[in-house]
Amino acid sequence: MTIGRHENITYAEFEHNLADLNEPVIVGVSLTASWPCTSEWRLANGPNLAALRRYGHHSVQVANCSVRQFNEFERSERKLDEILDIWEREEGQNGRLYVKDWHQALLLEQDGGRQDQIYTTPDIFKDDWMTHHALSLAPPDDYRFTYAGPPGTFTPVHRDVYGSYSWSSNIVGRKRWWLIPPEHTQLFRTRSSKDDLVFDVREVDEALWEDKVLVVEQHAGETIFVPSGWHHQVENMDFCISINQNFASSHIMPTIYHNLLHSLSRVEDAISDVKELLQEQALKNAEPSDAENTEETLSWEKEWFEQVQSLLEMDAGWGLRGFWSMVAYNLRNPPTNASLRPSDEYVFTNIRPLVEDFKQRREYVVLADLARIVDEVASIVGTRP
Numbered sequence: 464m465t466i467g468r469h470e471n472i473t474y475a476e477f478e479h480n481l482a483d484l485n486e487p488v489i490v491g492v493s494l495t496a497s498w499p500c501t502s503e504w505r506l507a508n509g510p511n512l513a514a515l516r517r518y519g520h521h522s523v524q525v526a527n528c529s530v531r532q533f534n535e536f537e538r539s540e541r542k543l544d545e546i547l548d549i550w551e552r553e554e555g556q557n558g559r560l561y562v563k564d565w566h567q568a569l570l571l572e573q574d575g576g577r578q579d580q581i582y583t584t585p586d587i588f589k590d591d592w593m594t595h596h597a598l599s600l601a602p603p604d605d606y607r608f609t610y611a612g613p614p615g616t617f618t619p620v621h622r623d624v625y626g627s628y629s630w631s632s633n634i635v636g637r638k639r640w641w642l643i644p645p646e647h648t649q650l651f652r653t654r655s656s657k658d659d660l661v662f663d664v665r666e667v668d669e670a671l672w673e674d675k676v677l678v679v680e681q682h683a684g685e686t687i688f689v690p691s692g693w694h695h696q697v698e699n700m701d702f703c704i705s706i707n708q709n710f711a712s713s714h715i716m717p718t719i720y721h722n723l724l725h726s727l728s729r730v731e732d733a734i735s736d737v738k739e740l741l742q743e744q745a746l747k748n749a750e751p752s753d754a755e756n757t758e759e760t761l762s763w764e765k766e767w768f769e770q771v772q773s774l775l776e777m778d779a780g781w782g783l784r785g786f787w788s789m790v791a792y793n794l795r796n797p798p799t800n801a802s803l804r805p806s807d808e809y810v811f812t813n814i815r816p817l818v819e820d821f822k823q824r825r826e827y828v829v830l831a832d833l834a835r836i837v838d839e840v841a842s843i844v845g846t847r848p
């Protein structure tokens with residue numbers, strides 16, 4: 464298997480991938496050549512860690528790659544300065560500390576700076592409903608991350624949240640990617656569970672997957688696009704610093720919606736005893752004449768749905784409210800100009816069935832604030848003739 468490599472790619476060419484192919488792509492170094500970070504963070508033979516000192520006060524998530532915790536490495540929040548001290552002492556040796564999910568651009572903006580002092584979002588990735596919406600929240604949030612770590616540090620096998628995309632530009636060093644096509648995910652399932660995957664692809668005999676998985680070496684300056692639903696693992700072959708955004712466009716709203724509903728029913732199964740308890744209590748308090756949709760029945764159901772939503776939010780970062788608010792916000796305020804996104808008709812056609820599906824659900828009846836957001840979406844995308 465090989466990956467498509469492009470020296471340059473226009474949005475029109477790339478959109479074919481978003482809409483139809485859903486394949487990994489590597490874009491050549493010209494995309495990142497003029498970014499400030501490209502000249503600032505590179506030295507002849509490694510990272511310019513001194514150039515990161517100006518961000519030393521940023522709080523960052525650090526994975527300790529020698530301590531596994533469930534499906535991730537043990538994580539802590541530290542000041543970047545402390546980690547730079549440790550890396551400088553190690554002098555580029557194999558280390559353990561991997562700075563991940565560092566919201567560098569957001570923190571810089573909070574200090575009065577701008578993202579383009581580090582990098583500019585490539586045109587092909589500007590139709591991003593996730594960060595565009597998250598930045599409008601109070602306080603603002605985003606899915607823009609910087610990753611930095613010595614050789615040997617890695618990100619275990621995962622799929623990005625609800626099957627969203629990601630792109631990653633390597634500024635310093637080389638990364639190795641294992642990209643697993645969705646139809647081959649099952650090769651990496653553990654024996655004990657039908658849902659869990661192995662932690663590290665290298666646990667599975669290579670003969671079983673070598674002709675099915677894309678193994679890609681990404682060089683400094685290159686950008687990789689990770690398609691929706693592809694599990695992946697990433698290893699730093701040298702000391703690497705990369706710019707990364709987890710993102711989603713209208714093309715994958717149906718996928719995200721269905722993955723969200725799948726996670727939602729898993730949460731419901733996991734806490735089904737809570738549902739029974741709430742139901743019993745409501746029955747005790749109700750008059751025998753109470754019918755469906757009275758105050759009593761709605762209030763226990765509301766309590767139930769709220770509990771499910773808060774667990775989803777804790778687990779994945781967002782639930783139904785996050786999804787529908789994102790859709791409404793991006794329909795009202797598209798993230799980029801018309802030449803860098805699909806036509807309104809395409810977008811509306813993708814969203815319409817989701818509205819129709821959601822209107823059949825109890826949450827639409829019981830959660831009034833959510834119903835208002837979905838009604839707004841319906842008024843923009845229209846209903847099917």
Ligand SMILES: O=C(O)CCC(=O)C(=O)O
Pocket residue numbers: 610617618623629630631689695697698705707
């Ligand atoms: O670079 C890494 O370690 C992980 C990147 C990743 O998982 C992604 O871009 O989706």
Ligand SMILES: [Fe+2]
Pocket residue numbers: 621622623629695
């Ligand atoms: Fe990822």
